[in-house]
Every structure is written in C-alpha cells, then in structure tokens.
Amino acid sequence: MKKIYITTPIYYVNDIPHVGHAYTTVAADVLARFHRILGDNTFFVTGTDEHGAKVAESAKKRGLKPKAFCDEVAPNFVEAWKKLNISYDYFIRTTDPEHEKIVTDFLITLYEKGDIYKGKYEGLYCVGCEKFLTEVDLVDGLCPFHRKEPTKQSEENYFFRLSNYIETLIKAISDPKDPNHYKIRPDSRFNEVLSKLRLGVGDISISRAEVTWGIPIPWDESQTIYVWFDALLNYYSAPIINHRPDLWPADLQLMAKDILWFHAVIWPAMLIAAGIRPPKEVFAHGFFTIEGEKMSKTIGNVILPEQLVEKFGTDGTRYLLLSEFPFGSDGDISIDRFIKRYNSDLANGLGNLIQRVAALAEKANLTVPAPAENPILDLPYRVALDELSFSEALAYIWKKISDADKKIEESKPWELIKKDPEKADAVLDNLIRQIREIVELLLPFMPETAEKLQEKFRGPKIKAGVPLFPRIS
Numbered sequence: 001m002k003k004i005y006i007t008t009p010i011y012y013v014n015d016i017p018h019v020g021h022a023y024t025t026v027a028a029d030v031l032a033r034f035h036r037i038l039g040d041n042t043f044f045v046t047g048t049d050e051h052g053a054k055v056a057e058s059a060k061k062r063g064l065k066p067k068a069f070c071d072e073v074a075p076n077f078v079e080a081w082k083k084l085n086i087s088y089d090y091f092i093r094t095t096d097p098e099h100e101k102i103v104t105d106f107l108i109t110l111y112e113k114g115d116i117y118k119g120k121y122e123g124l125y126c127v128g129c130e131k132f133l134t135e136v137d138l139v140d141g142l143c144p145f146h147r148k149e150p151t152k153q154s155e156e157n158y159f160f161r162l163s164n165y166i167e168t169l170i171k172a173i174s175d176p177k178d179p180n181h182y183k184i185r186p187d188s189r190f191n192e193v194l195s196k197l198r199l200g201v202g203d204i205s206i207s208r209a210e211v212t213w214g215i216p217i218p219w220d221e222s223q224t225i226y227v228w229f230d231a232l233l234n235y236y237s238a239p240i241i242n243h244r245p246d247l248w249p250a251d252l253q254l255m256a257k258d259i260l261w262f263h264a265v266i267w268p269a270m271l272i273a274a275g276i277r278p279p280k281e282v283f284a285h286g287f288f289t290i291e292g293e294k295m296s297k298t299i300g301n302v303i304l305p306e307q308l309v310e311k312f313g314t315d316g317t318r319y320l321l322l323s324e325f326p327f328g329s330d331g332d333i334s335i336d337r338f339i340k341r342y343n344s345d346l347a348n349g350l351g352n353l354i355q356r357v358a359a360l361a362e363k364a365n366l367t368v369p370a371p372a373e374n375p376i377l378d379l380p381y382r383v384a385l386d387e388l389s390f391s392e393a394l395a396y397i398w399k400k401i402s403d404a405d406k407k408i409e410e411s412k413p414w415e416l417i418k419k420d421p422e423k424a425d426a427v428l429d430n431l432i433r434q435i436r437e438i439v440e441l442l443l444p445f446m447p448e449t450a451e452k453l454q455e456k457f458r459g460p461k462i463k464a465g466v467p468l469f470p471r472i473s
Contacts, residue, residue, distance in 0.1 A: 001039060001040055001041040002035075002038075002039075002040040002041065003040070003041045003043075003246070003247060003251070004031075004032075004035040004040045004041065004042045004043070004251050004252075005042075005043045005044075005045075005239070005247045005248070005249070005250045005251050005252075006028050006031055006032050006035075006042070006043070006044045006045070006250070006251065006252045006253075006254070007028070007044075007045045007046070007235050007238075007250055007252070007253045007254065007279075008024050008025050008028045008045075008046040008254055008255070009024065009049075009254075009255045009256070009259060009263075010046065010047040010048055010049040010092060010094065010231060010234050011046075011047075011048055011049060011077060012048070012049050012054060012055065013048045013049065013050050013055060013058075013069070013070050013073040013074055013077075014054045014055050014057070014058035014073075015058075016073070016076050016304065017076060017077050017080040017081075017304065017305055018295065018302050018303060018304055018305070019288060019295070019302075019303040019304070019305065019308065019321070019333070020256060020287070020288055020295065021077075021080070021305075022080070022084060022305040022308070022317075022321060023285070023288065023321050023322075024254050024255065024256065024285065025046055025081060025084070025086055026084060026086070026317075026318050026321050026322060027254060027285070027321075027322060027327060027388070027390060028044060028046070028254050029044070029084075029085075029086045029087055029088070029444075030318075030322065030385075030390060030444045030445055031252065031385065031388075031444070032044035032087060032088075032089075033087060033443065033444035033447060034385050034444040037377065037443060037444065038377070042089070043089050043090070043239065043242075043244065043247050044087065044088045044089050044090075045088060045089065045090045045091075045092060045234075045235065045238045046077075046081065046086070046088045046091060046092075047077075047090075047091050047092035047093055047094070047234060047238075048070070048073075048074045048077055048091075048092075048093050048094070049094055049227065049231045049234075050066075050070040050074070050093055050094045050095045051094055051095070051213055051214040051215065051224075051225075051227045051230055051231070052211065052213065052214060052226075052227030053127050053208070053210075053211045053213070053227075054127055054128065054227075055069065055070065055213060055227075056211065056212070056213035057127065059213075066213040067095060070093070070095055074093055077091075078091060080304075080305045080306065083305060083306055083309045083314060084305055084309065084314060084317065084318065085314050085315075085318070085447055085448060087447075089242075090238050090241075090242055092234050092237070092238045092241070094230060094231055094234055096237075096241065098237065098240075098241045099233070099234060099237045099238075099241065100215050102233060102236070102237040102240060102241075103215055103225060103229075103230050103233050103237070104215060104218050106233055106236075106270075106274060107206075107217070107218060107225060107229075108218055108219075109274050110160065110270070110273055110274060111219065113273065113274075114161075115160060115161045115164070115273045116158050116159065116160055116161070116206065117158065117159055117161070118156060118157070118158050118159070119156070119157065119158075119159050119203075120154070120155070120156050120157075121153070121154070121155060121156075121157050121159075121205045122152075122153070122154040123152070123153060124138075124150035124151070124152060124153075125150055125151050125152075125153045126143040126145075126148065126150045126151075127151070128143060128145065128148060129143060129145060129258075131228065131262075132153075132204075132205065133150050138150070145258055153210075155208075155209045155210060156209060157205040157206070157207045157208065157209065157223065158205070158206055158207040158217060158220070158223065159203045159204060159205055159206065160203060160204050160206045160229070160266075160269075160270065160273075161203050161273075162201055162202070162203050162204050162265075162266065162269050163200075163201060163202055163203050164273075165269040165272060165273060166197055166200065166201055168180065168269075168272055169197055169265060169268060169269055169272075170194065170197050170198065172268065172272070172278065173190065173193065173194060173264075174194065179277070180268070180272055180277060180278055182268060182278045182279055182280055182281060182282065183280065183281040183282070184260075184264050184281075184282055184284075185281065185282070185283045185284075185328070185388070186283070186284075186328040189257065189260055189264070189284045192260075193260065193261070193264045193265060196261075196265075197265065201265070204266065205226060206225065206226045206229045207220075207223040207224065207225060207226055208223060208224050208226055209222065209223050211224050211227075212224065214226075214227060214230065215230055228262055228266070229266075229270070232262060232263070232266070232267045232270065233270075235250050235253065235267075235279065236248060236271070236276070248276070248277070249276075249277045249278060249279050249280055250279035250280065251279070251280050251281065252279075252280070252281050252283065253279050253281065253282045253283070254283050254285070255282065255283070255284055255285075256284065256285060256286075256287060257284040257285065257286060257287065258287075259284075260282070260284040263282045263284075264282050264284075267279075283328070283388060284328075285327050285328050285329075286328060286329045286330035286331060287330050288330075288331060288332070288333055289330070289331075289332045289333075290302075290303060290332070290333060290334060291332065291333075291334045292332055303333075303335070305317070308320070308321075308338070311335070311338075311339075311472065312338065312342055312472070313469075314448055315445075315446035315447070315448050315449045316342055316346055316469065318445055318446060319345070319346065319394070319445060319446055320338045320341060320342060322390040322391065322394060322445065323341065323345070323390070323391055323394045323395075324337070324338075324341065324391070325391065326389065326391050326392075327388050327389065327390045327391065328388070339472060339473070342469070342472060343471050343472065345398060346468075346469040347467075347469045347470065347471040347472075348471075349398060349401050349402075349405075350398075350401055350438075350449075350468070350469065351467050351468045351469035351470075352405075353401050353404055353405055353408075353435070354435065354453065354456075354468055355464060355467050355468075356408060357404075357408070357428065357431050357432065357435060358456065358457075358462050358463065358464040358465065359464040360413050360414060360417070360424075360428055361428050361432065361462040362461075362462055362463055362464050363414075363417060364413075364417045364421065364424055364425060364428060365461075366425055366428050366429070366432075366461075366462065367459070367460045367461065368429060368432050368457070368459035368460060368461075368462065369429075369459060370458065370459055370460075371436050371454070371457070371458060371459075377440065377441065378396070378437075378441065380396055381393050381396050381397070381441055384396060385444075390445075393441075393445075394445065396441070397438060397441045397442060397445075400434065400437065400438050400441070401438060403434070404431055404434045404435065404438070407427075407430070407431060407434070408431065411427045413427045413428055413431075432457055432462070435453070435457055436454075436457055439453045439454055439457070449468060452468070453468075
C-alpha cells in the first residue's frame with residue numbers, strides 16, 4: 001500500500017476554532033478520506049499548540065494556570081472537528097509528555113552538533129505571532145497580521161544556525177533530484193520563499209528567557225524552548241508516539257500562508273540539521289475575508305464552525321467551504337453567499353436530483369440491481385484532488401449532476417412510466433447508476449450524505465423519503 005501522512009497546523013489554544021481553522025482541517029480530511037478509498041495507508045494528524053507567551057497571557061486573563069487553561073480549551077477543537085466529521089487518526093497536544101521528551105532530545109542533538117549557540121538578541125517581537133519581526137515586516141509600524149505595534153526586546157537567547165543551511169534549502173526546494181527535496185505550493189508561495197532565501201537569512205533565536213510557560217532548555221533551565229521550535233516538531237513526534245516511525249516523512253502539510261516561512265524554511269532546516277528528511281510537500285492556502293473585511297474579533301465578524309453547521313448541516317458546511325473559491329487563493333465569503341450556493345447547488349441541484357429520481361423509481365415500483373463493488377474513481381476527479389483543486393473536483397461532480405438532470409428532461413420518465421414501462425425502467429436504471437457514481441465521488445467531501453444515498457439507492461426498492469437539503473433563507 002502507498003503511504004500517505006497528512007497534517008494540518010496545530011492550532012493555538014488561546015482562541016476558539018473559527019472558519020479559517022475549519023477550512024484547512026476539512027481540506028485535510030477530504031484528502032485523507034480520498035486516500036483511504038484508494039486503499040492507501042493513510043495517517044492524518046491535527047492538534048493543538050499549547051506553549052508560549054500568548055497562551056500564558058490568555059490563561060492569566062482567565063485566572064487559570066497555563067496547563068489548566070489548555071485542558072479547558074483544547075476540547076473545543078475536538079468538539080468542533082466532531083461536528084464537522086473530521087476523521088483524524090491522531091490529535092496531538094504539545095503538552096503531551098512524550099512530545100516534550102522528543103523535543104528535548106531533538107534539541108540536544110542539534111546542540112551537540114554545534115548548530116545551537118548562545119547570543120544576544122535585540123529586536124521587535126509580536127506576541128500574537130510569537131515571533132520576532134524586522135522593520136521590513138511591519139506595515140505602518142504595526143504587525144501586518146495583528147495590527148499591533150510589536151514590543152522591543154533585548155535578552156540573551158540560544159540561536160539555531162539557520163544561516164548555515166540557506167544554500168542547502170535553496171537546492172532542496174529547487175532540485176527534484178536533491179535527497180532533501182520538498183515541494184512548496186502553490187507556485188506563488190514557492191517563488192516567495194525562494195526569493196527571500198536568496199536575499200540571505202540570519203540565525204534565529206530558539207529560546208526565551210522571559211517566557212516560563214514552555215519546555216525548559218535541557219542544559220539551561222533558566223530558558224524555555226521557543227514555541228515555534230517546539231510546535232513544529234509535533235509532526236515528527238506524532239508518528240513516534242503512535243509507534244509508527246515508518247510514516248515519516250510527512251507527505252503533505254497544509255497551512256495558511258501566514259505560517260509558510262516557519263514550515264517551508266525553519267522546519268526543513270531543523271530536520272536537515274538533525275539528519276532527518278524534510279516533509280515532501282508544504283501547501284499554503286490563502287486567507288478568508290468576510291464581506292471584504294479581515295476576520296476580527298474586534299469587528300465582530302468571526303464565523304465559528306458550529307454556526308455554519310447549525311445553519312447548513314455538517315456536509316453542507318464541508319461543501320460550502322471548499323466550493324467557494326480555489327484552494328490556495330485568497331477568497332471572500334459571507335453567510336448570504338453561502339445561503340445562495342447552498343440553495344442552488346445542494347437544495348436545487350443534488351437534493352432535487354435525488355428526490356426526482358427516487359420519486360420516479362418509487363412510482364415505477366422499480367427493482368434495481370445491487371451496486372457494483374470497488375468503484376474506480378474518475379481520472380479527472382483524481383487529478384483534481386491530487387492537485388488539491390477541491391473546487392474543480394466538486395465542479396466535476398456537479399457537472400455529472402447537471403448531466404443527469406438534463407437526461408431526465410430529455411427522456412421524460414414520468415411519461416414513460418405509463419406509455420412504456422420497460423423503457424422507463426431502463427432510463428431510471430441508468431439514472432440510478434449515474435447517481436451511484438456521483439455518490440462515490442461525494443464520499444470524501446460529504447461522507448454522511450454519501451452514506452445515506454448509498455443506502456437509499458442500494459435496492460432492490462427505492463423510496464422517495466424527505467428531501468436531503470431543504471431550502472433555507
């Protein structure tokens with residue numbers, strides 16, 4: 001069997017899950033389900049990032065110790081993914097003692113190799129990003145993502161010799177024959193990273209003297225390991241914790257574009273320094289705006305997964321998130337736009353087709369054959385999912401729905417049932433076969449719906465039942 005190891009980022013527990021988190025996680029879930037259907041040995045990991053100044057700050061505001069705060073908030077992500085029917089194989093928390101030990105051992109390896117040294121850092125630090133910024137990174141003197149002025153910090157830290165690995169990284173991402181080769185997609189992100197690497201990159205601080213909530217530096221417990229250094233290692237520690245080291249390297253790491261630098265530069269450099277092969281591919285998708293505005297708690301336009309599930313259902317939400325615009329691009333969403341697409345694609349499209357064919361089959365008292373075993377997924381659909389073109393894969397399915405609707409209008413089976421029952425049966429039998437093909441293609445995207453439809457059209461008799469997707473307003 002082919003091995004497929006897929007990861008999402010691990011999400012900060014200082015906040016609750018929102019539509020951006022759901023977008024990445026649903027995409028990863030679709031891919032994991034797709035590869036399981038193909039018979040691949042699939043491992044899908046998500047989880048929570050629980051160390052660092054930002055988490056400690058949020059815990060303090062709540063009057064809780066950091067670990068107690070993490071224990072209270074992490075289940076919110078578990079619950080959100082349950083509502084979205086996310087089929088992860090492992091949910092990792094970076095406060096897991098096994099993960100912490102792997103991080104410690106990894107750090108010692110780099111220290112003993114000479115890739116970690118002590119030095120003084122003076123610079124600008126954004127607590128929201130948990131990273132140091134340069135003047136070039138700022139927009140009007142503010143962090144571009146959190147719109148806050150960074151603080152000035154000066155302290156002695158331990159540094160990773162990232163500068164020693166710049167040429168190695170350039171070769172690794174540019175040369176497919178390089179033993180450490182990894183892809184960065186989409187192409188715009190690859191070009192962005194390569195350009196920045198060619199400009200030159202300095203060493204990075206990997207410890208904090210003023211942050212107590214973190215994994216201690218093993219040879220100097222007056223400092224803690226920088227949260228990003230710790231967090232990135234979750235992808236490597238998850239298979240080890242699960243006694244599956246054979247799963248490494250990860251095949252695909254999904255994330256939003258704001259954390260691409262960590263995943264496409266710092267993370268591979270850490271691994272190469274330790275003699276470990278980097279992941280095979282990192283893919284950074286774009287950002288959501290909500291009716292043209294950046295999603296913000298201050299503005300009050302944050303959309304939560306449970307809000308979408310309550311209005312559109314689990315599968316409706318999964319469909320809407322991935323059909324609205326190409327994965328990898330920035331895109332604008334709104335509840336009103338989701339309602340229109342839900343009604344046109346699900347209520348009037350898929351739902352109406354199912355209802356019409358089932359009602360006609362029931363009226364004709366049609367006896368249908370058992371479904372074929374081991375269906376082969378269509379090539380264009382497979383290519384679209386291999387390319388992470390979720391909206392194209394869905395458009396391919398909806399073309400089949402449109403074709404089936406056209407077939408109904410042309411053949412008029414409601415007339416044939418009285419005039420020519422034998423021909424009506426043949427038309428309906430063909431339509432049911434088309435629906436079964438559509439259902440198989442829907443399985444990764446809309447698993448609950450697909451399973452209901454598999455049962456409905458299994459035969460020998462079909463009942464119309466209630467509409468799958470009633471129109472909403």
